[in-house]
Amino acid sequence: MSNQIIVVVEHLKGNIEDITFEMLGKGKEIAGATGGELVALLLGNGADGLAGQLGAADKVIYVDDANLAEYNPQAYCKAVTQIVQANSPKMVLIGNTSMGMDIAGGVSVDANLPFIAYASGIANDGSSVTSSLYGGKMNVDSTPSGDGCIVSVIAGSFPADAGKADGSPSVENATVDVSGLSVTFKQLIEPEGGDVDITQQEILVSVGRGIQSDENLPMAEELAAKLGGAISCSRPIVDSKWLAKTRQVGKSGLKVKPKLYLALGISGAPEHIEGMKDADLIIAVNTDPKAPIFDYAHYGVVQDLFDFIPALSGKL
Amino acid sequence: MNIIVPIKQVPDLVEELEINADGTDLDREWLKMKLNEFDDHALEEALLMKDESGANVTAIALDGDDIDKALYAAAAKGADRLVKVTGATGNSTHQAAKALANAIQGMDYDLVMTGVQSVDDRDGQLAVILAHYLGNSHVSVVTGVQASGGSVTVQKEYGAGMVAEFEAATPVVLGIQAARETPRYVPVAKVRRAQKSSTIEEVAAGDAAADAGSTVSKMYKPETGAGAEMIDGSAEDQAAKVIEILTQKGVK
Numbered sequence: 001m002s003n004q005i006i007v008v009v010e011h012l013k014g015n016i017e018d019i020t021f022e023m024l025g026k027g028k029e030i031a032g033a034t035g036g037e038l039v040a041l042l043l044g045n046g047a048d049g050l051a052g053q054l055g056a057a058d059k060v061i062y063v064d065d066a067n068l069a070e071y072n073p074q075a076y077c078k079a080v081t082q083i084v085q086a087n088s089p090k091m092v093l094i095g096n097t098s099m100g101m102d103i104a105g106g107v108s109v110d111a112n113l114p115f116i117a118y119a120s121g122i123a124n125d126g127s128s129v130t131s132s133l134y135g136g137k138m139n140v141d142s143t144p145s146g147d148g149c150i151v152s153v154i155a156g157s158f159p160a161d162a163g164k165a166d167g168s169p170s171v172e173n174a175t176v177d178v179s180g181l182s183v184t185f186k187q188l189i190e191p192e193g194g195d196v197d198i199t200q201q202e203i204l205v206s207v208g209r210g211i212q213s214d215e216n217l218p219m220a221e222e223l224a225a226k227l228g229g230a231i232s233c234s235r236p237i238v239d240s241k242w243l244a245k246t247r248q249v250g251k252s253g254l255k256v257k258p259k260l261y262l263a264l265g266i267s268g269a270p271e272h273i274e275g276m277k278d279a280d281l282i283i284a285v286n287t288d289p290k291a292p293i294f295d296y297a298h299y300g301v302v303q304d305l306f307d308f309i310p311a312l313s314g315k316l
Numbered sequence: 317m318n319i320i321v322p323i324k325q326v327p328d329l330v331e332e333l334e335i336n337a338d339g340t341d342l343d344r345e346w347l348k349m350k351l352n353e354f355d356d357h358a359l360e361e362a363l364l365m366k367d368e369s370g371a372n373v374t375a376i377a378l379d380g381d382d383i384d385k386a387l388y389a390a391a392a393k394g395a396d397r398l399v400k401v402t403g404a405t406g407n408s409t410h411q412a413a414k415a416l417a418n419a420i421q422g423m424d425y426d427l428v429m430t431g432v433q434s435v436d437d438r439d440g441q442l443a444v445i446l447a448h449y450l451g452n453s454h455v456s457v458v459t460g461v462q463a464s465g466g467s468v469t470v471q472k473e474y475g476a477g478m479v480a481e482f483e484a485a486t487p488v489v490l491g492i493q494a495a496r497e498t499p500r501y502v503p504v505a506k507v508r509r510a511q512k513s514s515t516i517e518e519v520a521a522g523d524a525a526a527d528a529g530s531t532v533s534k535m536y537k538p539e540t541g542a543g544a545e546m547i548d549g550s551a552e553d554q555a556a557k558v559i560e561i562l563t564q565k566g567v568k
Contacts (some may be wrong), residue, residue, distance in 0.1 A: 012474065073472075074453045077444075098457040098474045101491065105440040109448035114529020115440045116408075128533065134499050135329045135434045139538050140340070142438065143340065144529040149529065152440070157444065182453045182485040186469065191477030194488075203567065227568065239494050247479055252457070260567045267329070281565055283558060285467075290332075292538065296379065299561060301554045308389030311555035315417065316568075 001147040003036035004089035019095035024056040025162025033124035045069035055167025066176040073102035075178040081110040082176040096152040104152040114149040120157045129292035135269040185195040194246025203229025210265015214242040226316040239267045250275035268293030317371040319362045322430040325349040328441035350380035354431025356357045360495035363394045365520040391504040408528035415524035417449035439528035445490030456491030
């Protein structure tokens with residue numbers, strides 16, 4: 001085993017995603033505490049220009065291949081596995097993101113390495129990883145049993161600023177075999193423009209499962225209108241087709257940072273928290289006093305929504 | 317087209333979760349279980365494909381608490397075949413994936429579709445790990461599947477509403493984030509009828525030795541309420557206090 005901490009760089013349309021910088025920041029702490037080397041693994045085709053943004057790393061391993069021109073689950077699995085096998089790192093950090101969820105488990109099987117998912121914390125000596133499980137209701141600390149392990153990191157768990165450094169880390173070009181693919185990239189589909197851009201709203205009234213029925217939405221919409229804001233929601237509301245995808249806050253939706261985020265009947269699963277925890281003021285209303293949303297809210301109200309919403313509306 | 321849908325039961329998060337005496341796992345004795353909601357979406361997407369083009373849908377699950385009920389419910393919704401994998405041990409994703417892979421390898425399939433994640437998959441999401449044990453390709457976080465000939469076109473969701481489209485030759489394993497439609501509901505009476513009219517085939521897990529590669533040292537509840545200042549009182553009192561805060565913070 002080497003002393004390397006490898007961070008798999010996530011990029012889309014020429015932009016490095018924040019999760020990469022979050023992992024580089026944490027990776028730097030681990031590398032510092034263990035005397036290790038922090039390596040950013042960049043995969044692409046003509047993407048070496050991105051290395052200049054990866055100054056937090058001691059070294060960038062860059063793989064250039066036509067099959068890596070666009071993100072491809074199968075090509076990424078093959079490439080990351082081969083780099084990991086060639087370098088035997090102490091730890092591999094991969095985002096617990098849409099892309100990372102394709103990669104981490106596959107590398108775990110093919111490189112025969114332990115995999116700990118949903119990491120929200122990592123001990124700086126690398127000996128323990130905290131996973132946020134059961135919808136954020138339980139934390140679980142795990143100890144990797146062998147040499148080397150893969151950790152998938154929940155976005156927003158570590159500050160991105162700590163991993164943002166311009167500079168010219170040394171770039172090591174590597175080649176891997178990513179031929180013989182049975183999955184091919186076809187196209188990127190941009191989100192449809194919505195009637196309201198929730199990322200630009202200063203006040204969001206956000207509804208979750210607790211709203212129970214689309215018949216109860218007008219009550220929340222009225223409240224949003226009285227507050228001068230817009231309505232947004234958590235994933236189940238979009239899956240039920242009660243609100244458009246453009247209103248969804250969270251991992252697979254939008255990241256918002258309003259002046260006020262009023263969370264109504266949202267329990268606060270990690271996937272949702274990712275999208276709203278940086279709001280200036282978070283007020284959460286839920287019937288469950290143990291709902292994880294109260295960990296992230298500034299103010300908490302344990303109350304039946306259908307009593308609270310009219311009470312608040314009535315005072316505006 | 318043959319579609320296999322691995323499903324599993326997970327703790328119902330609506331209930332209070334308690335930790336066992338060791339402090340390393342949930343106290344499972346009184347745990348209320350329900351179908352993993354993402355598996356419900358995977359099953360729905362498979363059934364929509366069946367409705368469109370006559371696919372054959374197999375629901376498969378590892379033996380466990382309440383699993384027969386979940387399999388019969390799948391039959392009531394339209395699954396053609398029910399398979400229960402017996403003799404698997406451990407509760408890690410790697411072990412489950414290995415046991416499922418052993419069972420699925422002996423079956424004729426084009427697609428495997430399962431939930432993108434579950435609330436307890438500490439050592440990783442099933443779809444991708446199962447795919448690699450099967451030696452198949454995979455795509456996760458899928459929100460749409462269209463079959464044509466020997467391949468499928470899938471939509472994979474990135475963040476911020478961006479979607480990537482891939483074409484995958486079959487067989488392929490898909491981790492389903494959401495079906496195109498809300499998963500169908502079946503009344504209990506229909507599940508009872510399915511219980512009488514359908515059979516659960518049993519398949520042995522075989523050599524399912526696999527290792528999560530890590531051990532749990534501690535399970536604990538995050539400090540609930542540590543962040544929030546709680547506002548007590550009646551709904552009216554609480555609303556008045558919220559107005560006060562909004563005014564004070566200059567939001568209103």
